Amino acid sequence: MALRRRRVALAGHGAVGRALTILLGQTAAELADQRAWRST
């Protein structure tokens, strides 16, 4: 996936915003792997 190359603006940094920030960090590698797999 190209998510790593998309620049995300986060409006609001309450509980959901914080959880999303953590989630994007946790899944970044997997999303990058998916992108590599899809491009082969």
Added chain:
Amino acid sequence: MTAVATRRAGLQVPGSTRIWPDLVSFLADPVAPYDVLVEVTTQSPRDGEPAATHIRAALGSGRDVVTANKGPIAWHESELRRIAAGSGARLRYEASLMDCLPAHPIRESIVPVGRILSFAGIVNATTNGILSAMAEGRSAAEALAEAQRSGQAEADPRNDTEGHDAALKATVLANLLLDPPELLTPASVDRRGLEAVPESWPAEAVGRGARVRLVVRGESTGEGAARGVRVRVGPEELPLDDSLAPVGATSMALRIESEYGGRLQLALLGAPVQSTAYAILMDLVALERTPRG
């Protein structure tokens, strides 16, 4: 992340992330350093502001938007769709409905052909928790205090207990699933909340082998030029053989009846904040996988 918009002072962010205090001008600026807006600010259920203003600014500048806020969608979907169509941007709002219980995929992949005739759901976990506690013999006041202590209910719980939150979700669901001739707003929802629940009703219902739930319902009515959509929210006593009755405490569920595929029910068992964040991620991935039209 390249930018964070917040009024909170002293927020700790990674070194390369910029904190932007003037949010609307940033979002509307075509050269501001972002491609997609994730909108999760606190919003008013009465008009969806200020989230609606943020979404207008981003869509107007051609940026895709993912939001967890139901108010802007319920009150302004028609206008936001027009702005998005004009700039080529896309708007997704999975997290505004039932966290990561998927609603968009119902239309996109689960029921790709034929109409959805109706839906019924338990879409507000707070009131479901209160009603479940009342069914176990707690008073309404005790059940609400319990929900507030656990953080499930807000200090001002009326948005949930009066059915406003459920009405907003029912509006968005009806527009997404039932394809009404004209997009609905919450003003057209027949809404009743927990004020319509006598203190003893939930426990008495258990004695009858039933459960009281705050249920949202939407259905297509009429045909041709007379076609319409009716949406309502209110407490109902459901017999235990109703598939929504066992959906307890903090869970949510949505049942649909489709023209060709019959009845289908999806459930989210428990609703931690992570599931809201995951719904946002679902939308971000969906945007990546679907080229702009």
